[in-house]
Amino acid sequence: xxxxxxxxxxxxxxxxGGGLLLWAALCVRTGQPVAVGYGRVxxxxxxxxxxxxxxxxxxxxxxxW
Numbered sequence: 630x631x632x633x634x635x636x637x638x639x640x641x642x643x644x645x646g647g648g649l650l651l652w653a654a655l656c657v658r659t660g661q662p663v664a665v666g667y668g669r670v671x672x673x674x675x676x677x678x679x680x681x682x683x684x685x686x687x688x689x690x691x692x693x694w
Contacts, residue, residue, distance in 0.1 A: 635690055636690075638687075639687045639689070640687065641687070642683050642687030642690060643683075643687025643688060643691065645683050646679075646680045646681065646683030647680070647684055648680075649680035650677065650680035650684065653673060653676040653677050657673055663675075663676045
């Protein structure tokens, strides 16, 4: 069974990662830059990798992976 802080951290990481992936996908779909001051490809790749990483850590903390 997960402890309270571990479950809270896992949910926080998973929600942030999912939100970041959704936001990056929406920016790419509408043609807006993902990050101001960076190239379009570099900003998109960085946001997608960070979102996937946060989502993976959140799932790991929740015990879903």
